[in-house]
Amino acid sequence: MLYRNYGKTNESVSILGFGCMRLPVLDGNPVKIDEKKALPMLRYAIDAGVNYVDTAYPYHGTGMESGGASEPFVAKALKDGYRARVKLATKLPSWLIKTRSDMDAYLNRQLERLETDHIDFYLVHSLNQDYWPVLKAAGIHEFLDQALSDGRIRYAGFSFHDQLGLFKEIVDDYDWSFCQIQYNYLDENYQAGREGLRYAAEKGLGLAIMEPLRGGHLANLPPAIQTVMEQNAIQRTPVEWALRWVWNHPEVSVALSGMGAMEQVVENVRIAQTATASSFTAPETAVIDRVKQLFKEKTRVPCTACGYCMPCPVGINIPACFALYNDDWMHEGPPATRKSRYQNLTATSALASQCAACGQCESHCPQSLPIREELKQVAALFE
Ligand code: SF4
Ligand code: SF4
Incomplete structure (x- = not known):
């Protein structure tokens, strides 16, 4: 040691x-x-x-x-x-x-x-x-x-x-x-x-x-x-x-x-x-x-999970949605796995498609992410 x-x-x-x-x-x-x-x-x-x-x-x-x-x-x-x-x-x-x-x-x-x-x-x-x-x-x-x-x-x-x-x-x-x-x-x-x-x-x-x-x-x-x-x-x-x-x-x-x-x-x-x-x-x-570069290429939403966008007034767990979205993309898992993980998450939080587009989250995001647009992609993939 x-x-x-x-x-x-x-x-x-x-x-x-x-x-x-x-x-x-x-x-x-x-x-x-x-x-x-x-x-x-x-x-x-x-x-x-x-x-x-x-x-x-x-x-x-x-x-x-x-x-x-x-x-x-x-x-x-x-x-x-x-x-x-x-x-x-x-x-x-x-x-x-x-x-x-x-x-x-x-x-x-x-x-x-x-x-x-x-x-x-x-x-x-x-x-x-x-x-x-x-x-x-x-x-x-x-x-x-x-x-x-x-x-x-x-x-x-x-x-x-x-x-x-x-x-x-x-x-x-x-x-x-x-x-x-x-x-x-x-x-x-x-x-x-x-x-x-x-x-x-x-x-x-x-x-x-x-x-x-x-x-x-x-x-x-x-x-x-x-x-x-x-x-x-x-x-x-x-x-x-x-x-x-x-x-x-x-x-x-x-x-x-x-x-x-x-x-x-x-x-x-x-x-x-x-x-x-x-x-x-x-x-x-x-x-x-090289590994870092590959991670960068394969990360769809560069969310750092800082949580500053939370809480969302309609109850969407924004960083968890993006983590699943990125993780799923990187691991190239089968579609059934994608859906079940997302369903587990949304059993206790709102669906990405329920976003009311109020924009409150984006004003707090230090990464300046277009959260509303990205949540549409999350919904399209998982819902
Ligand atoms: S824009 Fe959508 S995700 Fe962001 S705080 Fe409003 S309802 Fe929640
Ligand atoms: S504020 Fe931005 S970077 Fe931080 S968790 Fe929310 S979406 Fe991700």
């Missing part, structure tokens, strides 16, 4: 972190973690040298409002001496915070749920233009100072889902030790992106990367793109290409992978043993560039 310095924390972290948000579950129920499978997976990773375990208040829950099953599971899995062998990361549920006392209440509750007296890496979760002003007004700076000084947390950081400008503003707004951003070869210029990565690193922050496989998308490539990788002289799985691309960045300290099966843990641990920074050769870079 390779290790890197984690910014201002000066801690040495394994380049592979264990993300506890997509653990195996029973009966498809997110709250029922299959402990017989999940516990050996986490302990295998730790035995192999992983020393970064990441969870959050809502992971493996039924929504964002209440605590999920992930934190209590982590507490259980880290018994028998495992807690002392890892650095534990969890996150303040930003969207639930209204007052300064809310912050203490959630942190104290999380310490109980995790059965520990301190959190090593405590992140303010999923910062964006809505949550950040509320947190600032409620006293987030003073809260973090207090939690650091009384030892409930060792280091303060934040995770982020918004535009680059806000990212830089937040980096400069507090003496953070680290931050966590979405980054993978398709999202090089999305949200904080490469520029944000470099900006934070120059300011001394450690960088944790989430979605290195874009929610598993980069592990399961469309056939035409998979072929490009298979025909290459360097034989690697799509997962290995994607993870190595992330770890090739010297600014990256740790990549968090949400592993759902033991085979994935074994493969990721194997890759993390040799994935050094700044090691990509020109032919390796060319493979990724």
Whole structure:
């Protein structure tokens, strides 16, 4: 296992972190973690040298409002001496915070749920233009100072889902030790992106990367793109290409992978043993560039799923419609599959054809997408 310095924390972290948000579950129920499978997976990773375990208040829950099953599971899995062998990361549920006392209440509750007296890496979760002003007004700076000084947390950081400008503003707004951003070869210029990565690193922050496989998308490539990788002289799985691309960045300290099966843990641990920074050769870079180009050609609607267009007053799930549309186009699935996936989506949201053409969504879209026109195409394909 390779290790890197984690910014201002000066801690040495394994380049592979264990993300506890997509653990195996029973009966498809997110709250029922299959402990017989999940516990050996986490302990295998730790035995192999992983020393970064990441969870959050809502992971493996039924929504964002209440605590999920992930934190209590982590507490259980880290018994028998495992807690002392890892650095534990969890996150303040930003969207639930209204007052300064809310912050203490959630942190104290999380310490109980995790059965520990301190959190090593405590992140303010999923910062964006809505949550950040509320947190600032409620006293987030003073809260973090207090939690650091009384030892409930060792280091303060934040995770982020918004535009680059806000990212830089937040980096400069507090003496953070680290931050966590979405980054993978398709999202090089999305949200904080490469520029944000470099900006934070120059300011001394450690960088944790989430979605290195874009929610598993980069592990399961469309056939035409998979072929490009298979025909290459360097034989690697799509997962290995994607993870190595992330770890090739010297600014990256740790990549968090949400592993759902033991085979994935074994493969990721194997890759993390040799994935050094700044090691990509020109032919390796060319493979990724070609794959990115193919993705670009095959993406019909360049929606980034930022969600700014939501909510739609008639109830259309706009980003989900576009994700299905793009995904279907890329994977060239049979027509029956197209329809059933769309039907599942529209069982709980309005049909694309129900768009009232009010234009509200387009005025908020940072990609300036002609959403009304594109929804007509979605309707034509799926309905
Ligand atoms: S234009 Fe259509 S999709 Fe956009 S907000 Fe209005 S009804 Fe919803
Ligand atoms: S349509 Fe535009 S605003 Fe809506 S999720 Fe996609 S990129 Fe964001």
